Amino acid sequence: MINVAVLGYGTVGSGVAKILWENHSHVCRRAGEEINLKYVLDLREFPGDPVEKVLVHDFDTIVNDPEIRVIAEAMGGLEPAYTFAKRALEKGISFCTSNKVLVEAKGAELIGIAKEHNANFFFEASVGGGIPVIRPMIECLTADHFDEISGILNGTTNYMLTRMDQEGVAYDEVLAEAQKLGYAERNPEADVEGHDAGRKIAILASLAYEKQVSFEDISMEGITKITGTDFEYARALGMSIKLLGTARKKDGKVYVIVAPFMVAPGDPLYAVNGVYNAIKLHGDMLENVMFYGQGAGKEATASAVVSDIQDCVRRLGSHREILWSGEKAELGDIAEFPFRFLVRVKTKGADAASTDGPFAAAANAVKQAVDTSKSLAEFEAAVGAKPMEALKSADGETAVLTGPITEKKLTEAIASTGVDVIGRIRLA
């Protein structure tokens, strides 16, 4: 029998306990060992909850018990999770976690400590909730070089964007709704500004490129400026708008950004809606592979933590190598990575064209209206836009779909042609 402990009896931690109890025989059979949840650590009391029998308030009780072989942490935040992880691993106790803050900041170091002590540090649930992606990257996608990892990594913002797109609900309204449903925090910054997705793409990029990609080095744009007009353009193009975390490798450098992207229907991320998450990888042999599922939620995330516990149990006494060194990856300046952009530009009274109808018809109508604008024509030439790729959705503005261009050059083209830019969104 293997004794394990869970740190934190919140949403995920209580889910882990629930699965260990409810799916007990299944979980043990698949781990090859009887697993006993000996302790749950939480500062709170839970009168009447089955956890009472195993509840403790002091980490020392757990880490000093020689029977404990695996600890699963679901408290969140850097401290005391980091200290607890370190103390456990230094005693040879395997440690698994759903805590993306801990993994992003200390993953490389904790893997190193685990290796030294012949234990394991696993973190499947830290990215994509219940979606298996970390272990498949380590165990399955091992023959390929990956030039792209892109993910819808935050369920809250994906729910919001889906509602804005499908129901035409405005940003403020959908945020209030998401808060009411418990999808968004009262302080929603971590979600809507892309910080949560930023930590997750940092973890995935670190694993793919085997060096540290840090959250604080990543460009992040949130979804707070996305409006109904952006969705009108997206619909005219047959695309959807998704908040993506994306890492691209080019000429030995890694470029990482979190931002809203226009996603075309041929892209498997296009149809990932609501609170679902998905991670797409593009390899030199595999081409596109995608993992899809619930990116959050008590049971789904807990299921991934339990799978880590089971893997720790199966691997007791041996360390599974995970290639993620503490050395910083060489990050490129995202302003020098070529993307296609949809650029919204103010027009000078050229507001004759209709907003409705299919793309081609609208584009033709628009072209006639905007061809009067010399600076716009110059801008289109400068950014490699094809004439038919001018779109119009609202009075007094048009949009230009650029060719692949770096943000640096796009900014120069805007400055040199004097067009009045309302906003811009990258194409995935």
Next chain:
Amino acid sequence: MINVAVLGYGTVGSGVAKILWENHSHVCRRAGEEINLKYVLDLREFPGDPVEKVLVHDFDTIVNDPEIRVIAEAMGGLEPAYTFAKRALEKGISFCTSNKVLVEAKGAELIGIAKEHNANFFFEASVGGGIPVIRPMIECLTADHFDEISGILNGTTNYMLTRMDQEGVAYDEVLAEAQKLGYAERNPEADVEGHDAGRKIAILASLAYEKQVSFEDISMEGITKITGTDFEYARALGMSIKLLGTARKKDGKVYVIVAPFMVAPGDPLYAVNGVYNAIKLHGDMLENVMFYGQGAGKEATASAVVSDIQDCVRRLGSHREILWSGEKAELGDIAEFPFRFLVRVKTKGADAASTDGPFAAAANAVKQAVDTSKSLAEFEAAVGAKPMEALKSADGETAVLTGPITEKKLTEAIASTGVDVIGRIRLA
């Protein structure tokens, strides 16, 4: 240095050699060992091909070489693959394969032999080509009970259905096209009759339910009877038509079928188009999880075989338990599993309604036309169809969307009401 051999230098086998050579340092680093491709077995000669240096024509050379630790098989078919696998495993040589015929028929037995000899039998590439699904099922999805596994498991038929849907190409024409492109065999039965998908869902169901689910016990309906009219109905419903292999668990029994299904937009399988494959699992904790990627193709499939080789190398000297016993799973009669059906029914001169326009409008128009048909109304009542769920797309016929009903009861309802059925498709 670990010496390995590849059996068969066809599409997949040559892809495996290519990856072992071209991505050599990456592959070895991720395996934790130098991997040397010492032999490739093929009866043919390949003058001028780099394989010449390692080409052998006799399996004995490989299996009798004590330096060989891992063999990857990509020949296909039951024999001689089965004999080779057995001989290798009995010598403690780990064996991996992309061969679904071998895995479906002999998987349980070969896993047992591998266990006896402290070796491994891996088969990631046998289902879903390059998509990681076997190992994630064994290593990641270990906390959940799965009540459904459904997959688009055959790229050829998915390509054909996508073309029929998006371009309105007829079945015969799209089959000829697929044959010309090399997606379909000259004798396309294995693909279009669902046999290929049948072997793959048998493997997935065996792994999920830990007992033998055999190909020959599975109901299979192919796509040969799908017509443009079926796609008209699908479009009216906002659905797509996919050939699914699906295994459902209910009251301790496993129900397995390969058939065309109508798939709703909320289902992640809905938007899986072209040659892509995807496998969706529904667990009691995780809810839906989906794995997406290239289900065939030289490099993609070979990438999965190489990941198996790497895993065999990492696990040399230890057996990874895979729960798949030779005991037969208790299969239910698929005619007793409730599905919703779209049933196409001949109408008696009630051909007034238009085929175009959105669902609700069409449905109303149709209702007026078909309400004259007493037997149809009786049939609708018998199959739990809601009045608005009668659809019409062509002269002289209508379609009824049933409630959840077993095929057995559906057949009874057809017989007792005397409606004249043209065809029926299940809803996913």
